[in-house]
Amino acid sequence: xxxxxxxxxxxxxxxxxxxxxxxxxxxxxxxxxxxxxxxxxxxxxxxxxxxxxxxxxxxxxxxxxxxxxxxxxxxxxxxxxxxxxxxxxxxxxxxxxxxxxxxxxxxxxxxxxxxxxxxxxxxxxxxxxxxxxxxxxxxxxxxxxxxxxxxxxxxxxxxxxxxxxxxxxxxxxxxxxxxxxxxxxxxxxxxxxxxxxxxxxxxxxxxxxxxxxxxxxxxxxxxxxxxxxxxxxxxxxxxxxxxxxxxxxxxxxxxxxxxxxxxxxxxxxxxxxxxxxxxxxxxxxxxxxxxxxxxxxxxxxxxxxxxxxxxxxxxxxxxxxxxxxxxxxxxxxxxxxxxxxxxxxxxxxxxxxxxxxxxxxxxxxxxxxxxxxxxxxxxxxxxxxxxxxxxxxxxxxxxxxxxxxxxxxxxxxxxxxxxxxxxxxxxxxxxxxxxxxxxxxxxxxxxxxxxxxxxxxxxxxxxxxxxxxxxxxxxxxxxxxxxxxxxxxxxxxxxxxxxxxxxxxxxxxxxxxxxxxxxxxxxxxxxxxxxxxxxxxxxxxxxxxx
Amino acid sequence: xxxxxxxxxxxxxxxxxxxxxxxxxxxxxxxxxxxxxxxxxxxxxxxxxxxxxxxxxxxxxxxxxxxxxxxxxxxxxxxxxxxxxxxxxxxxxxxxxxxxxxxxxxxxxxxxxxxxxxxxxxxxxxxxxxxxxxxxxxxxxxxxxxxxxxxxxxxxxxxxxxxxxxxxxxxxxxxxxxxxxxxxxxxxxxxxxxxxxxxxxxxxxxx
Numbered sequence: 205x206x207x208x209x210x211x212x213x214x215x216x217x218x219x220x221x222x223x224x225x226x227x228x229x230x231x232x233x234x235x236x237x238x239x240x241x242x243x244x245x246x247x248x249x250x251x252x253x254x255x256x257x258x259x260x261x262x263x264x265x266x267x268x269x270x271x272x273x274x275x276x277x278x279x280x281x282x283x284x285x286x287x288x289x290x291x292x293x294x295x296x297x298x299x300x301x302x303x304x305x306x307x308x309x310x311x312x313x314x315x316x317x318x319x320x321x322x323x324x325x326x327x328x329x330x331x332x333x334x335x336x337x338x339x340x341x342x343x344x345x346x347x348x349x350x351x352x353x354x355x356x357x358x359x360x361x362x363x364x365x366x367x368x369x370x371x372x373x374x375x376x377x378x379x380x381x382x383x384x385x386x387x388x389x390x391x392x393x394x395x396x397x398x399x400x401x402x403x404x405x406x407x408x409x410x411x412x413x414x415x416x417x418x419x420x421x422x423x424x425x426x427x428x429x430x431x432x433x434x435x436x437x438x439x440x441x442x443x444x445x446x447x448x449x450x451x452x453x454x455x456x457x458x459x460x461x462x463x464x465x466x467x468x469x470x471x472x473x474x475x476x477x478x479x480x481x482x483x484x485x486x487x488x489x490x491x492x493x494x495x496x497x498x499x500x501x502x503x504x505x506x507x508x509x510x511x512x513x514x515x516x517x518x519x520x521x522x523x524x525x526x527x528x529x530x531x532x533x534x535x536x537x538x539x540x541x542x543x544x545x546x547x548x549x550x551x552x553x554x555x556x557x558x559x560x561x562x563x564x565x566x567x568x569x570x571x572x573x574x575x576x577x578x579x580x581x582x583x584x585x586x587x588x589x590x591x592x593x594x595x596x597x598x599x600x601x602x603x604x605x606x607x608x609x610x611x612x613x614x615x616x617x618x619x620x621x622x623x624x625x626x627x628x629x630x631x632x633x634x635x636x637x638x639x640x641x642x643x644x645x646x647x648x649x650x651x652x653x654x655x656x657x658x659x660x661x662x663x664x665x666x667x668x669x670x671x672x673x674x675x676x677x678x679x680x681x682x683x684x685x686x687x688x689x690x691x692x693x694x695x696x697x698x699x700x701x702x703x704x705x706x707x708x709x710x711x712x713x714x715x716x717x718x719x720x721x722x723x724x725x726x727x728x729x730x731x732x733x734x735x736x737x738x739x740x741x742x743x744x745x746x747x748x749x750x
Numbered sequence: 751x752x753x754x755x756x757x758x759x760x761x762x763x764x765x766x767x768x769x770x771x772x773x774x775x776x777x778x779x780x781x782x783x784x785x786x787x788x789x790x791x792x793x794x795x796x797x798x799x800x801x802x803x804x805x806x807x808x809x810x811x812x813x814x815x816x817x818x819x820x821x822x823x824x825x826x827x828x829x830x831x832x833x834x835x836x837x838x839x840x841x842x843x844x845x846x847x848x849x850x851x852x853x854x855x856x857x858x859x860x861x862x863x864x865x866x867x868x869x870x871x872x873x874x875x876x877x878x879x880x881x882x883x884x885x886x887x888x889x890x891x892x893x894x895x896x897x898x899x900x901x902x903x904x905x906x907x908x909x910x911x912x913x914x915x916x917x918x919x920x921x922x923x924x925x926x927x928x929x930x931x932x933x934x935x936x937x938x939x940x941x942x943x944x945x946x947x948x949x950x951x952x953x954x955x956x957x
Contacts, residue, residue: 205832280779281772281928284915291835298839306835388937424933427926434773434930542939543949547926549937582914582925590910591902594883596808597876598754600910605756607923608949642839 206278206288206432208271211459211480213314218450219274221443222419222436231453235487239263242476242489244462244504247316248730249714250495251441251449252359256738258452262745265455265487267478270313272458273442279434283583286431289313289320293634295499299625300646303530309683310497314458315442317497318727320430322552323411323438324576325365326724327356329560330375335720339563341570341650342720343621346691346700347736349375355732355739360409363439363731364417367409373557382414385423389544390577391554393611397669403558408576410550411439425549427579463638465492465508465517465710473517473710479636491750493702493711498528498683501716502627503641505687518687518704518712523697525627528686529721530645532617533679534655535578536662537610538671545608551579559661560723569653571618572723575662578612585610592677611671613662616681617655618723620648627686682726684718701740702733709750713737754813756922761947763920763927770932771945780917780928787819792828792845797852803868804855807875808909818916824848824908841899850893851900855882857891924949 212219213230220226233239240262243250254266270291273279280286291310297303311317330349335342353375360367360381367380384407387395391407398405412423412433423437436443446456457480464477466486475488494501502525506516516524553576560572580588586604589595595603625646629639647655659676666674689712690696693705702717704710713734715726722729744750766772772780790798802821811817833844841847858878859867867875881887883906885898913919920927924947926934936943 277775279775279930281776281930282779282915284911285779292833293835294833295836296839297836302838304836310835386937389939389941392939424929424931425935425937426929426933428929434775540939543942544939545926545942545946548934582920582923583911586910586914587907590906596879596906596910598810601754601809601922604914604919604923605758607925608947644839 205284206280206286208273208278208459211457212272213456213458218456219272221273221275221447224274224276228447228450230450230455232455233263233265235485238488238490239265240489241265241491241493242487243267243493243495244476245316245495245497245500245714246314246446246456247311247441247495247497247714248318248727249497249734250493251315252445252731252734253493253495253713253738254454254456255445255449255452256735257741258449258454260738260742260745263453264449265457265489266449267457267460267462267476268314269461270311270459272314272456273319273432275432275434275436275443279432281426281428281434283431283581286320289432294632294640296630296632296640296642297645298642299644303643303645303680305499305643309530309681310499314446314456315440318440319442320432321440321727322429323550324552324555324725325360325363325367325409325411325728326555326574327374328722328724328729329373329572332720332722339570345719346689346696352729352732352736355735356728358735359728359731362444363411364413365409365411366414368407371409372404372406373561380409385410385412385414385550385553387553388425388549388579390546390579390611393540393544393669393671394554394577394613394665397665397667397671398556400668401664403556405554405556408553408555410553412550413437413439423550427547427549427551427581429550431581461636462504463507463636465494465504467508467510467512467517467707471512471707473707491709491711493713495712495714497714498686498716499627499641499643501712501714502686503629506629507639517710518697518706520706521694523688523695525686526623526625527621527688528625528627528643528645529619529621529684529718530680531682531721532619532647532651532655533614533681534617534659535612535614535677535679536659536666537612537675537677538666539606539609539673540611540671541609543608544611546579546610546612547581549579552576557724559658567657569650569657571620571650571654573615573617573654573658574724575613575615575658578614580612582607588677593675611666611669613665614679615655615658615662616724617651617658618721619651621685621688621720622646622648682715684715684721684726686716687712688719689717690719702737711737755952757949757952758922758924758947759950761921761924763917763925766927766945769945771930772928773930776928776930783915784917788822788826790822790825792825797849798825800852800856800867803875804879804905805909807872807879808906809913814918818913818918820909820912823912827908838899838903840896841903842895844904847895847900847904850895851905854887854891854895854897858882858887861888861891921947
């Protein structure tokens with residue numbers, strides 16, 4: 205299994221992700237140096253923010269519990285081997301609809317889960333930022349689309365998103381930096397079905413290169429995107445914002461598990477307690493940013509409970525860890541006469557956001573969903589066929605020989621923020637002696653109506669495309685919420701800049717900020733929020749407001 | 751059903767070993783999988799024998815002189831305690847689930863047939879496993895362990911995952927396999943690169 209035992213980013217250098225066996229110089233700080241920002245996590249939130257803050261001139265150390273990968277040398281073309289990319293420390297998952305964790309929605313390593321995400325780079329529907337006042341459900345975000353729009357553009361430029369000339373939904377936008385990729389067979393089957401039932405579809409804007417960029421080649425359509433890109437075409441945080449952050453003077457500390465945010469006598473954060481090379485250490489910092497995603501961020505705030513904050517940090521109102529959301533993800537599958545060979549190219553290449561932008565009475569639920577063509581590899585596909593469809597024995601082996609004729613669609617479905625869907629810490633301890641997280645999740649009635657509606661939509665598309673032997677599976681994706689941002693200190697964990705209401709030098713920057721979940725993949729919005737936070741913090745620094 | 755037929759009888763993904771579809775690290779990792787099948791370290795001989803009989807029903811390979819090894823990799827998983835990173839709130843820790851689940855399946859066999867699971871006919875074994883899958887079991891043997899949860903989330907998921915991680919399994923379903931640095935040029939429906947599996951009709955395949 206993919207594994208790296210020793211930290212690589214040490215002695216003033218870090219791996220050069222673009223050149224085999226080479227290094228880039230990296231500024232390093234001592235534990236006793238009071239750095240401007242200590243950031244916990246280097247994924248879509250933390251990695252992006254580390255770059256922005258370093259480029260703004262702040263001293264930054266970014267911690268990641270996992271390794272500093274060398275994609276060109278480390279990443280194997282194999283589903284099983286690459287399972288080292290996931291967060292597999294112990295967690296408990298419960299509730300009426302317990303969420304599959306691990307490979308489904310986590311990352312471990314520099315770059316976080318962007319190292320194995322499917323690169324879908326979609327903007328939020330503008331109205332979702334004011335869902336309550338404009339659409340009549342959910343909550344309003346403390347910021348609006350107009351405020352975030354320039355940062356969507358910044359993130360799309362930084363990732364050289366390959367997208368269509370005109371994306372059919374949302375506010376009119378300028379051209380994507382790179383041209384769209386050719387759509388693979390599963391995407392073309394979906395397109396055919398959409399056109400036959402009269403709804404729009406689009407090639408998906410993707411964070412993988414359609415033309416060369418620096419030392420990275422364009423995508424070769426090898427299809428292992430969800431298991432790490434070994435050619436660097438994927439514009440993960442590991443190969444985009446992290447090299448920029450290091451070039452701007454940030455230190456990235458790999459295989460460094462943060463166990464606690466340290467709090468001083470005055471009730472402010474003083475730094476981090478972290479575990480690296482077999483020992484616990486303390487990094488001093490003027491500010492701490494927690495960017496561990498919707499489970500580890502609340503967990504760290506709760507595990508940092510101390511005499512001044514006995515219920516955990518930023519948790520005076522008891523909201524830390526609450527209102528965690530996922531994306532529901534029922535899928536519909538069919539067998540086609542033609543060969544589809546879904547293992548080729550990025551797994552998701554065609555999308556329809558028709559039901560994200562439909563406000564008519566034809567929907568019997570609040571919120572929206574998008575669905576995309578899919579491309580599972582054999583292990584994932586066989587496990588779905590067996591665990592979900594109940595096939596095993598020779599029946600499974602024989603059915604698997606039709607793998608090349610299968611096509612599937614899956615939604616990214618909005619779920620409601622519910623207080624009882626939450627992350628807590630259990631009494632059980634992990635290998636570091638830290639209390640492990642327990643996630644509890646149950647769908648709401650609205651969530652269930654949305655899923656049912658979406659299954660009907662996907663079925664009609666596949667039937668129109670000529671699909672036979674249609675069956676439905678059940679899955680989920682993404683995590684959001686848990687430390688939501690807001691305008692009211694009584695009703696949120698942090699403000700619109702991600703700054704804690706009660707500890708002014710403690711910040712959150714990741715998907716846990718989301719007050720609602722929307723119906724598209726969250727990474728681009730997380731990165732836009734991080735870009736905005738970087739600019740806001742720099743402005744506050746200039747005004748002496750830090 | 752006991753016969754197995756593949757529409758890809760002429761395809762062997764390992765033929766690509768020395769082509770641009772396989773890089774050094776992939777050859778090393780898959781080579782290890784093919785050559786270094788682990789020895790028994792966690793399971794007892796009795797548990798191993800029972801699990802082998804179960805695996806022979808979940809993923810039968812009567813067509814192979816040397817079946818794809820599955821039990822050794824489950825033993826290795828348990829030895830290293832490589833969990834998937836979570837456990838359901840109603841399930842015990844992974845190792846405990848396997849030990850108790852195997853014990854309970856053995857007890858179900860003795861209770862129903864007065865024999866070891868390994869000694870039952872294939873039909874009786876399948877019926878017993880179907881009952882475990884659907885929670886039609888004697889609760890005294892299972893205690894707090896949900897039978898269907900153990901069957902699906904541990905037993906079946908691992909057995910199937912290990913089988914379809916093997917190049918022989920990739921070949922029989924016509925999967926392209928490793929593809930770095932060379933990926934694919936032809937992406938559309940009914941399009942095939944020369945280094946991909948050629949699909950034959952079963953009639954052709956039989957000829």
